[in-house]
Amino acid sequence: MTIWDERIEATRTEFVEKLERRGWRLVSDSELESQVVVGGSTHAVRVQLDSHFPFAPPRVFPLSELPMSWHRELDGAMCLYPEDGRGSLPWLDVDDLVATVERWLEATEQGWPADAPDMDLERYFQPIGESFLVVYGEAIEPLMNRMVRFNVRGPQILLAGSGVKPRKVTQRRHRLYGYVADIGEPEGPPRDWEELAQLLGHEARSTLEREVRRGAVDLLLVRYSRKGAVGAIALFVGQDSNEVTLRSVPSASNSAATLELRAGRDALSLAEKRVLVVGAGAIGSFVCDYLVRSGLGHLTVRDPDVLRPGNSVRHLVPSHFAGHRKAIAIKRLLDGRPGTVTQIDVDVRALRRADEVPELLAEFDLIIDATADGAASAMLADAARTLGSHIISASLQDEGRIVRADVIPPVEGEAVPAIEFEISGDDLVFEAGCGDPVSMTPPYAANEAASLACRLAVQLLLRPSSAGAGEARAYT
Secondary structure: OOHHHHHHHHHHHHHHHHHHHOOOEEEEOOEEEEEEEEOOEEEEEEEEOOOOOOOOOOEEEEOOOOOOOOOEOOOOOEOOOOOOOOOOOHHHOHHHHHHHHHHHHHHHHHOOOOOOOOOOHHHHOOEOOOOOEEEEOHHHHHHOOEEEEEEEEOOEEEEEEEOOOOOOOOOOOOEEEEEEEEOOOOOOOOOOHHHHHOOOOHHHHHHHHHHHHOOOOOEEEEEEEEOOEEEEEEEEEEEEOOEEEEEEEOEEEOOHHHHHHOOOOOHHHHOOOEEEEEOOOHHHHHHHHHHHHOOOOEEEEEOOOEOOHHHHHOOOOOHHHOOOEHHHHHHHHHHOOOOOOOEEEEEOOOOOOHHHHHHHHHHOOEEEEOOOOHHHHHHHHHHHHHHOOOEEEEEEEOOOOEEEEEEEOOOOOOOOOOOOOOOOOOOOOOOOOOOOOOOOOOHHHHHHHHHHHHHHHHHHHHOHHHOOOEEEEEOO
């Protein structure tokens, strides 16, 4: 037995002994039982330690007759601890575990009045055991209670539209057929075909049963709701000894509303803003990416430079865009991404004319300088100071060991001080076609500078008083 094995075994032993001191009875090497009294009722409960313990909670089963609610696993175990918040292993505190079991029993008796709408119906069916994801979107709505077809693209199974499996045509590997149903808001999770069928309307059930018998339903997509939240579960349909079997497969919506959920709370406000990013290199490319993902309404990318294969090591755009203007490649990549709501424009001119800058400051809500061009940066900074505006300058120094995002001029306080560093010319590397040495800055430094700049940009656009002067980070 290794030291690690001894550590785990000691934890198990201590846990069992603590439960025994509370009156729990050891019925096997890995199971304990007790009578738990809640609200005048007595419930027999079993605690089971499996191979995942102690880094996963013990399995706890009510042995008395209790309804199969949303708060029980497929095998009947209690759902006691959410996935988040497990880092402290709270179940190792035996007093807390028992109190959690008591709260679960009390809530079950009361019908879970404060129930959260966890959209996890798929866990109440056996999984298919293969790597697939069923993807649907707004298209599910007009297809409700209809026969449909799915297109198979690698691991994705995409809801494509209405369609009925042909009776005499050999099934194509890239296409599946099925049915879309709505079961409303069930009181508890259905766990098999019979329970699911009972939640369907008479017409939908008749149609579905008929099509299942003739083998025309490969996949069942079932919409359901819980306390206002709407979700769907995908189930592969099979038959075993004339019984219909259902196996779950992960599913997800790709609707605009679903994608916008992860853009952040500022997405709606950012949809009204216009930003110019000058410089579409490594930092600028990820600044554009993060702003678009965050729901920015209008983005203009300005840079005359052409993407080289080596740029893609640090750049958002992959190497197969080599030869394209960086700004155009960024636009094409981001425009082609599902969920992009940003209007993206491109300007492939270099920023050299001083008379342009006042017009740009007036046209855009914010300019972000990511040029690494001293002259252009000085011009933008001087114009912002002179005209009473603000820009953000994102930069890297000393091969990425210094990361900066500066508000120029500062909204409040003094400018972030410069950080001194020595420029070494001993190991410079040059690439054919470039007069300047190749920057040895690592990719993560460019991402860090872009992240800093975007955080500052959102503050400056929406909460300007909080933007301050920016931030500089130095790494040895």
